[in-house]
Amino acid sequence: MSRLLAPRNRFNLIAGFVGLVAFFVIPNVTDTFQTFEWAQVAAYAAAIIGLNVLTGYSGQISLGNGAFMAVGSYTTALMTTRLGVPYPVTIPIGALLAFVIGILVGIPALRLRGIYLALATFALALTVTPVLNNFDKFTGGHVGISLKPIHPAFGLPLSNEQWLYFFDWSLVLIVFVPAWLLIRSRTGRAWMAIRDSETAAVANGISLAYYKTLAFGVSAACAGVAGSLLVINIQYAQPDAFSLNLSLQLLIGVVIGGLAYVWGPILGASLAVWLPFFAERALGAKPDIGFGLFLIAVVFFAPNGLAGLIQRVTLRLHRPEGGVVAIPGVMEATPAEADQITT
Amino acid sequence: MSRCAAHTWATEGAPELIELAAQGFLPSFLQQMISGAAAGAVFASLALALVLIYRAMDIANFAQGEMAMFGTFIAYALITGDFGLIGTKLGFLQVHLPFWAAFALAVIVSFALGVLIERVLIRPFEGAPLLTLVIVTLGLFSIVNGTAGLNWGYVFKTFYSPFPSDAFEVGGIFIGKQDVGIIVVTLVVLAIVFVFFRYTRLGLAMRAAALYPEASRLLGVRTSWMLALGWGLAAAVGAVSGMMVAPIVFLDPNMMQSVLLFAFAAAVLGGIESPLGAVVGGIAIGILLALVGTYVPGGQNLRVPFGLLVMVGVLLVRPAGLFGHIEARRV
Secondary structure (H helix, E strand, C coil), rough: CCCCCCHHHHHHHHHHHHHHHHHHHHHHHHCCCHHHHHHHHHHHHHHHHHHHHHHHHHCCCCCCCCHHHHHHHHHHHHHHHHHCCHHHHHHHHHHHHHHHHHHHHHHHCCCCCCCCHHEEEEEEEHHHHHHHHHHHHCCHHCCCECCCCCCCCCCCCCCHHHHHHHHHHHHHHHHHHHHHHHHCCCHHHHHHHHHHHHHHHCCCCCCHHHHHHHHHHHHHHHHHHHHHHHHHCCCCCCHHHHHHHHHHHHHHHHHHCCCCCCHHHHHHHHHHHHHHHHHHHHHCCHHHHHHHHHHHHHHHHHCHHHHHHHHHHHHHCCCCCCCCCCCCCCCCCCHHHHHHHHH | CCCCHHHHHHHHHHHHHHHHHCCCCHHHHHHHHHHHHHHHHHHHHHHHHHHHHHHHCCCCCCCCCHHHHHHHHHHHHHHHHHHHHHHHHHCCCCCCHHHHHHHHHHHHHHHHHHHHHHHHHHHHHHHCHHHHHHHHHHHHHHHHHHHHHHCCCCCCCCCCCCCCEEEEEEEEEEEEHHHHHHHHHHHHHHHHHHHHHHHHHHHHHHHHHHHHHHHHCCCCHHHHHHHHHHHHHHHHHHHHHHHHHHHHHHHHCCCCCCHHHHHHHHHHHHHCCCHHHHHHHHHHHHHHHHHHHHHHCCCCCHHHHHHHHHHHHHHHCCCCCCCCCCCCCCC
């Protein structure tokens, strides 16, 4: 019990409680547009959870995770329209296909690091739209594929948007829990070891090839689920939806949410969806300028993202003695890791 | 993101060449090579800009294409007197400069903007982790793109070419004057950059600051300012690529986005640290793309994937590229 009341856990408990209340309040107080946008946040959250595994924990930069979303999207779109398979069945299949493709991308990525991996995944992101357009006999090309709207199951008294909201967020939970367990396991520790020093990781008997490709696969599987949710939400799959912008939104989401923070992806996804919307309202025109400035401001003032900022503020509040968390022998630890070590 | 004009350009060449191309395999093949080389020259100058910044601070500038686009808009404004929103708000600057005067001014203004961007936005992040710098250049991408869009709008604009639109005929092969012009301008830019780095004190100081920052600082080189100059130089070189491509793909805030991919591929192919490699890589990629677009079925759509293949292929087979040297890492 005293462990539960340690500052970090008390913070997590409060945050979890507030989050849970907000989760049930949101679809009841928002209009249909807002409820729908919160369902979109869920789709982005699933993808960003995956990117957090890849970039936050295993330390591999990807500017191309939108490509894996396209795999999930088109699996769902094609299976439901061509074969009449119900939506929920297509989601694990899309995730599995995305996992396999993620592994296939992860293998050449093993030999690329830093800037080269960023460039190669940047090219991957740009490749998706033209490839989907090229195989138009299979994908429907520019015209895209229209899907049937999803209706509340079990005769629940919900609007379509409310149902989408709960449906999407339950899938986020299904993605989140295994990802979280994986991060806390031996695998997660191996990823972090690789991220912090590949040489030290190898010296300790960690297989770089296995863990780095696995991170790509897991990340792609999450993105695959996200892709399925995206087309179920908008009932339409089209090549232009998988432009570079989508991949960049994911990367921006994971960074401003907070890399290597468990709750970072949820915060990041909310911002990735809502920030352009508010920027557009505030500035009237295209939101790009405000968005770019905000991005640079976040990496400058909150290098650990919003999750890092929130944690720093609350830890300060909870520790009357104040000061920085001192970790002997660990020079570069994020506050999240510092806390794991101290508690 | 996908941009039809830019995608089809290199394979189609100047419009008048299309009809001329229908005369047997060899002449058409050679003409494809030449118009491909001209497209490649545009990739080459943007790749050169990327290499300059990479050498100075080990980052890939994802905003390089947007900075080039902005420089092109400045030239456009100086030629046509269309200063966009700012022009109508302030109601001044009714200038109509000839092309080459506007070209020179745009290069100078781009240089100044490049220096300014480094001082204001990049300097606070000197020595930051790679991912942070990637995010910062992506933020810069949004800012520059949004600023151009806000001021000039997203409607495609005609940017007149300084070169005549007809062609030389050499032994049955038609060579577009515009293609020749683009290639010549690129080679001149490369020569100026080479002479600057090889034969001037400032160039020497910049190379020293990039290679041995600590030692250079001890010897009195202001290394931080050398980085700013590197950004300025890169912006100026990039602006040239924008002004060369704009007459062909039309001018709008998104015109450089696919060019940027091929410029990255060119830089990787040539060896990301080698300016000469960037130019050779750019022209090689231009020619390859023209051939793929012409002779591979469905090649038009597959140009971007082909760029990805080249990049990954080079990185897997020869990570140092054609002209780079293999880096030994100390562990």
